Amino acid sequence: MTTAAELRSRATLWPKGNYFEDFAVGKVFEHHWGRTLTESDNIQFSALTLNYHPAYFNVPYARALGHPGAVANPMLVFLVVFGLSVEDLSEIGGAFLGVRALTFHRPVAVGETLTARSTVTAVRESDSRPREGIVTWHTEGFDEHGELLIDFLRTNLISKRPNGDLA
Secondary structure, eight states, rough: OHHHHHHHHHHHEEEEEEEEGGOTTOOOOEOOOOOOOOOOHHHHHHHHOOOOOGGTTTHHHHHHOOOOOOOOHHHHHHHHEEEHHHHHHHHTOOOEEEEOOOOOOOOOBOOOOEEEEEEEEEEEEEEEEEEEEEEEEEEEEOOOOOOOEEEEEEEEEEEOGGGGGOO
């Protein structure tokens, strides 16, 4: 019988994310898969964040406001699009430095599928952290028809390759 320790010893470490040296201004990342926002996602997120706007929970109320059904909590939309970008942009590690220029282009309906794309807009060395650099991306979130739903700029400290290794 194979033990867990034996299985772990045979496992291959699969590197994830990109190092600072992998980013150049203009490089575009089409983030994988996408994510459909379900009713349970919306209700649970809204309840856990104490955001009880009736349009997120009450279909007749949302319809009275002119929506076809329940509206997805905008912060859920933001965090899903942000999350879709993490594997490509910041999974390697480094401090999150902030988001700016966050724009919601239209309400998102529960049941829509979100996809994301990010473009590198700035890359620079860190003055105070020689083993990290600072990278900014413009991230856009789209519906399943390619319509722009949300966009923002986000900045992170990103680790440099260990010992200056090349890819």
